[in-house]
Amino acid sequence: MKLAGTASLPAPPAEVWSLLTDPSRLSRLLPGCERLEPDGPERYKATVKFGIAAISGKYAGTLEFAHKKPPNSLILKIDGKGLPGFVKGEGRLELRAKAGDTEIAYNGEAQVGGLIASVGQRMLDAAARKIVHQFFEAAKAELASGKGAASEPSSLGQSHARGK
Amino acid sequence: MTTRFIGKPLKRKEDPRLIQGLSHYVDDLNLAGMHYAAFLRSPYAHANIRSVDLSKARRASGVVLALSGTDIDGAIQPVPCAAQIPDMKSGARPVLARDRVRFVGESVAVLVASDRYAARDALDLIEVDYEPLTPIVNPEKAIAKGAAPLHAGQKDNVAFKWELEGGDLKAAFKAADKVIKQRIVNQRVIPVPIETRGVLADYQPGEGQLTVWSSTQIPHLLRTQIASMLNFPETLVHVVAPEVGGGFGTKLNVYPEEAIVAYLAIQLGKPVKWSESRRENFQATIHGRDQIDDLEVAIKRDGTILGLRCRVIADLGAYYQLLTPLIPTLTGLMMTGCYKIPAARMEITGVFTNKMATDAYRGAGRPEATYLIERVMDLVAAELKKGPVEVRRKNFPQPKDFPYATPTGLIYDSGDYQKALDMALKVADYKKLRQEQAKLRKEERYMGIGISTYVEICGMGPSSAMPAGGWESATVRVEPTGRVSVMTGSSPHGQGQETTFAQMGADVLGIDPSQVQVVHGDTSVVPYGIGTFGSRATAVGGTAVYKSLQKVKEKLARIAAHIVGSDPERMVFANRKIFAKQSPKKSVAFGQAVSAAYVAKTLPAEMEPGLEATTFFEPTNFTYPFGTHICVVEIDAETGDVKLVRYVAVDDCGNVINPLLVEGQVQGGIVQSVGQALFEEAVYDEQGQLITGELMDYALPRASDMCWIEAARTVTPTPVNPLGVKGVGEAGTIAATPALAGAVADALAPFGVHHVDMPFKREKIWQVMSKNRRRVQ
Amino acid sequence: MIPASFEYQAPKTLDEALRLVERHGDEAKLLAGGHSLLPLMKLRLATPRYVIDIGHLRGMSYIREENGQIAIGALTTHTEIEQSALLASKCPLLPETAAQIGDVQVRNRGTIGGSLAHADPGADYPAAILALDAEIIAANTSGTRTIPARDFFVDMLTTQLHPGEILTQIRIAPRRAQSGAAYEKLHQPASGFAIVGVAANVLLGEGGKTIEQAAIGITGLSARAFRAEAVERALSGKHISEKVIEDASRNGAEGVEPLSDLHASGEYRREMARVFTRRAVARAIVAARGDA
Structure with missing residues (x-):
């Protein structure tokens, strides 16, 4: 499964970079993240409970940063499994300043296996997009609260993903 | 013999119980103290197993036993493969994976619990440490240089190479005016019988008796194999195939679960049941087809086909099941179809990939052959701008050519291909169809007409050509009350032999079909038999029944003649009476003659008492049914939707015992074939995940996808058996896919397209139509 | 199970x-x-x-007229909707849509409330509910509230319903004179869900020559069912012609990120949105004229 798109975050790249690479803050961005703790350099153990409506599952695994070029690009690797199956993926995030904001271009590929792969095809693409969407929405909220401002109403139109 | 019942459309004796839900399938059977097995299956297509931790599962409530592949190492032999091909490599499937898994759905552990919910819940507590390996999914990549072999100790993923050549191919291609080349793909499909597999095993330690109820097409072979796999005395194994809800070849096999469930029952001393879920059925019951065929055809300008060369890549999956390597070789035998092609060659490369095994699926290798040769005929017609009928006719053998020897070494028993074609053209009103098509094309409507003239190989078969015996058995016993038991080695699972064999019994013995009970599927009751597959139950099993009936009839004639004082040779059986042909008054009631056999006071001298006969019938050849199917489709250019408009099926399966059942088989086969042509495809992604994992994503044809099937028959009896019957169980699936493919290609002809691979999914057709500009106005 | x-x-x-x-x-x-x-x-x-x-709750399965509206209980089955004489005369779009859901067994058991609350991206009802400007009534322990269909579908399997709420009723205005509706669907052959399903509801002007109002609900195309406002704008107030319908239908997927799965790519879904919008609108117009 491929996932690529862009998102715009209302802060300069340096600030976005520090948000994305700070595990304590990153855990707040990951939808359903219950636990994120260091497991070696640039590597974290994570437990995530993700679900859409009645469909939900708990996944345990690792999250890893690679090829960090602050504040321009990094590669994010995830590897997790749970009762509904397993996910292994890698994505490249590129940050670019754009009129005081940061435009993030992401491009990744994930392998999905087990139950979710065999019976969840119809929903997988949309579910992945939803995760990405929630991630960037949470990032916006986090940036807003980091500025000390009251959390602003999120605008859903700003990030868009395309999947294949 | 007067035929009051043979040839008549009797309704099936089986149906009242089936329709009312009064039948007993494996899952309907419940024994006191019964426990339930559940299998943990690999989510990975290819991985090393570092460890399997069963400790939590073993402690779970209700769980009585949990075993990994290591725990049973050596206790159960691998899944048997009966097919033998020279130099074929080992692809034995362990019943539980031990070190490595090679397809998604391969079992790595089994557990038994007091109820099926506890069993399923405990699966989640098993911890397996997998080391994922790169899956090999694409068969061409699997045999490319550098691909890692799936099986340890092998140098590559070539399971076997098989070649067959007949005639002078070199000369054929030298003499050719043109050579056509084409690659066609026969996609992997999932058979989907309505009843999934199921096994119930019970072990009585006192008697040492093991009873296994399994949803199988081959109870006796399963019994032998279970005995071998468990090293258990065959005499103490009793196998029962209760009501079986369809097989389509998937149950012509021996599966790990059958041996393991039996093993668990022995270990526990408790009955153990396992019922397959639909998802398991998709992942771990055999798949069908999956061939890539590269074709070269040498032709003359007048449409004569001189030679055919095929290179076939057969994707076998990760392991062999019972007949896996054999199936593509049947494609080779039948590759010249119903045409006089003097030279032909097929080279098959069987390939291991990280998928479930392929094996016999309704038609088993012959639908692939018919698809291949019928696509060839259409491509030849398109190339030479001739009609598809003309090209076919040009290459038919004539009735006087039978028995006809093919370059692939077969002897076609009997046939009149012209006649079936003519009848189909007449029923379809072919000329008018072409006129209508021309008219619609002007309106930018895309109607296509597809023709499939097929011959298939049935009545399997002479033992010399079969991996595990090709004969069939039958015992006929007239019981003291005059009721007749027919014990057949065939194992019907939807074919209706309880009806057709009763029709035969009734006609031979002059009684009513209701007096004849057909018994099957129980190895303690029926003599050792081979089973039901390969359209053999009537041609081979039916002949065994017929011969046993004749033996019993002869004995009854002697008894009756003895009672009335007449010549045994001249006794007539009718209306539950046995009488002398010349003087009908010299008559005894059927029951009276039967009774005499058992009371044994008035038997002719030296005659044994009792009234029972057994036959093991060995056929001298296969049978070769044939026919012509014509399919008319219309394609919605905006959506790519292929709609069936008409379907004409003219089949010749020799003599017919029950035309209603023949038509049912033809209809069912065609619909199944429509499924492959339009919808079905087992899709594995690049990681070897079966992503069409359920019926929500794997489309089967529905009634609303069909048009009415206009069925007709010609009758060309076979000399191979005394009944003159050929078999019809697979004709529909063999004949129909090329008819649909031909119709779709014909509809797309204005776009300059002559071949599209199945399935003809809407988006694919839409792509073809939008990307190829319409060329012919 | x-x-x-x-x-x-x-x-x-x-x-x-x-x-x-x-x-x-x-x-x-x-x-x-x-x-x-x-x-x-x-x-x-x-x-x-x-x-x-809640399948056994009494009094939640009904189709009746209330204060000039049609009220449908949440537990009404698809078959009951398909066969309702009241709906056939006052809101034929709904029975037409119900008849295209799944198969007979699904229609006999499945309920309109359950389907709407589940909000499957390929479900059929959402298209019709949107095109009909229906109202969805939700209850919790402190009372009920009314949610316009337009706001109801939020995302895949996600609606405006809050935790603690139960969908109890659907309310629809009866069809007006000179109005007509149609549901056109490309079904996914395995599940029967809509790859694309378009419900069109049009109100014609005097004499049936113009479209006064058009309401278009589209399901299957994206993660949630939506109103195709661009199509509606392109139709409203226009003289009816094949070209007007064809041009308007091109906007069926405007502003929408189409789903893509093993049954249909986003590209194909987008194209089918055009085709089925055109077919639904054309047939809705025929239905509206039949009334005149």
Whole structure:
């Protein structure tokens, strides 16, 4: 499964970079993240409970940063499994300043296996997009609260993903 | 013999119980103290197993036993493969994976619990440490240089190479005016019988008796194999195939679960049941087809086909099941179809990939052959701008050519291909169809007409050509009350032999079909038999029944003649009476003659008492049914939707015992074939995940996808058996896919397209139509 | 079916059901006809701790006129909607849509409330509900509220319903003179869900030559069903012609990120949105004219 798109975050790249690479803050961005703790350099153990409506599952695994070029690009690797199956993926995030904001271009590929792969095809693409969407929405909220401002109403139109 | 019942459309004796839900399938059977097995299956297509931790599962409530592949190492032999091909490599499937898994759905552990919910819940507590390996999914990549072999100790993923050549191919291609080349793909499909597999095993330690109820097409072979796999005395194994809800070849096999469930029952001393879920059925019951065929055809300008060369890549999956390597070789035998092609060659490369095994699926290798040769005929017609009928006719053998020897070494028993074609053209009103098509094309409507003239190989078969015996058995016993038991080695699972064999019994013995009970599927009751597959139950099993009936009839004639004082040779059986042909008054009631056999006071001298006969019938050849199917489709250019408009099926399966059942088989086969042509495809992604994992994503044809099937028959009896019957169980699936493919290609002809691979999914057709500009106005 | 274990509760009244939903919140799922929930539970994709069976509640299965509107109880089955004489005369779009859902067994068991609340991206009703400008009534322990269909569908399997709420009723205005509607669907051959489903509801001007208003609901195309406002704008106030319909239909997928799965790519879905919008609008116009 491929996932690529862009998102715009209302802060300069340096600030976005520090948000994305700070595990304590990153855990707040990951939808359903219950636990994120260091497991070696640039590597974290994570437990995530993700679900859409009645469909939900708990996944345990690792999250890893690679090829960090602050504040321009990094590669994010995830590897997790749970009762509904397993996910292994890698994505490249590129940050670019754009009129005081940061435009993030992401491009990744994930392998999905087990139950979710065999019976969840119809929903997988949309579910992945939803995760990405929630991630960037949470990032916006986090940036807003980091500025000390009251959390602003999120605008859903700003990030868009395309999947294949 | 007067035929009051043979040839008549009797309704099936089986149906009242089936329709009312009064039948007993494996899952309907419940024994006191019964426990339930559940299998943990690999989510990975290819991985090393570092460890399997069963400790939590073993402690779970209700769980009585949990075993990994290591725990049973050596206790159960691998899944048997009966097919033998020279130099074929080992692809034995362990019943539980031990070190490595090679397809998604391969079992790595089994557990038994007091109820099926506890069993399923405990699966989640098993911890397996997998080391994922790169899956090999694409068969061409699997045999490319550098691909890692799936099986340890092998140098590559070539399971076997098989070649067959007949005639002078070199000369054929030298003499050719043109050579056509084409690659066609026969996609992997999932058979989907309505009843999934199921096994119930019970072990009585006192008697040492093991009873296994399994949803199988081959109870006796399963019994032998279970005995071998468990090293258990065959005499103490009793196998029962209760009501079986369809097989389509998937149950012509021996599966790990059958041996393991039996093993668990022995270990526990408790009955153990396992019922397959639909998802398991998709992942771990055999798949069908999956061939890539590269074709070269040498032709003359007048449409004569001189030679055919095929290179076939057969994707076998990760392991062999019972007949896996054999199936593509049947494609080779039948590759010249119903045409006089003097030279032909097929080279098959069987390939291991990280998928479930392929094996016999309704038609088993012959639908692939018919698809291949019928696509060839259409491509030849398109190339030479001739009609598809003309090209076919040009290459038919004539009735006087039978028995006809093919370059692939077969002897076609009997046939009149012209006649079936003519009848189909007449029923379809072919000329008018072409006129209508021309008219619609002007309106930018895309109607296509597809023709499939097929011959298939049935009545399997002479033992010399079969991996595990090709004969069939039958015992006929007239019981003291005059009721007749027919014990057949065939194992019907939807074919209706309880009806057709009763029709035969009734006609031979002059009684009513209701007096004849057909018994099957129980190895303690029926003599050792081979089973039901390969359209053999009537041609081979039916002949065994017929011969046993004749033996019993002869004995009854002697008894009756003895009672009335007449010549045994001249006794007539009718209306539950046995009488002398010349003087009908010299008559005894059927029951009276039967009774005499058992009371044994008035038997002719030296005659044994009792009234029972057994036959093991060995056929001298296969049978070769044939026919012509014509399919008319219309394609919605905006959506790519292929709609069936008409379907004409003219089949010749020799003599017919029950035309209603023949038509049912033809209809069912065609619909199944429509499924492959339009919808079905087992899709594995690049990681070897079966992503069409359920019926929500794997489309089967529905009634609303069909048009009415206009069925007709010609009758060309076979000399191979005394009944003159050929078999019809697979004709529909063999004949129909090329008819649909031909119709779709014909509809797309204005776009300059002559071949599209199945399935003809809407988006694919839409792509073809939008990307190829319409060329012919 | 071997689901994970759950606690089954069968309240006798709606009030009791509402109290249970309030108490259990996220841990509970409502069971009505079961045709969305049970397949998920069977596969253990859904493992709710509590299953609250509202399928047996009395008085929630009806189709009746109330204050000039048609009120449909949430537990009304697809078959009941398909066969309703009242709907056939006052709101034929709904029976037409119901008849295209799944198969006979699904239609006999599945309920309109369950389908809407589940909000499957390929479900059929959402298109019709949107095109009809229906109102959805939701209750909780403190009362009821009305949600316009336009706002109801939020995302894949996600609606405006809050935890603790139960969808109780759907309200629809009866069709007006000179109006007509149609539902055109490309079904996914395995599941029967809509790859694209378009419900068109048009109101014609005097003499049936112009479109006064058009309401277009599209399902299957994206993660949620939506109103195709660009199509509506392109049709409203126009003289009816093949070209007007064709041009308007090109906007069917405007501003939408189409779903893409093994059954249909986004590109194909987008194109089918055009084709089926055109077909639905054309047939809705025929239906409206038939009335004149």
